[in-house]
Amino acid sequence: MNSVKTTVHHHAYGLVGSGGVGKVYSGTLSTSGMDSRLDGRKRYTGVVAYATTWFTVTVDYSGGRFIIN
Numbered sequence: 001m002n003s004v005k006t007t008v009h010h011h012a013y014g015l016v017g018s019g020g021v022g023k024v025y026s027g028t029l030s031t032s033g034m035d036s037r038l039d040g041r042k043r044y045t046g047v048v049a050y051a052t053t054w055f056t057v058t059v060d061y062s063g064g065r066f067i068i069n
Helices: none
Strands: 001-017 020-032 047-061 065-067
Touching: 020 047
Parallel strands: none
Antiparallel strands: 001 020, 001 047, 047 065
């Protein structure tokens, strides 16, 4: 393996403005390297009704690339 990159994505939806519903937060944390550890925080405030969190790992190696979602 030549490189590994890990990214965590987070989107939160809830109340915005005066009674509307929309995205209140959208952000990512990422790290790269063979022996890396993803350790971090991002704070946000809002009235959250629904949130999604997922990750993507991209591995580049001599035979090509593969992505894990």
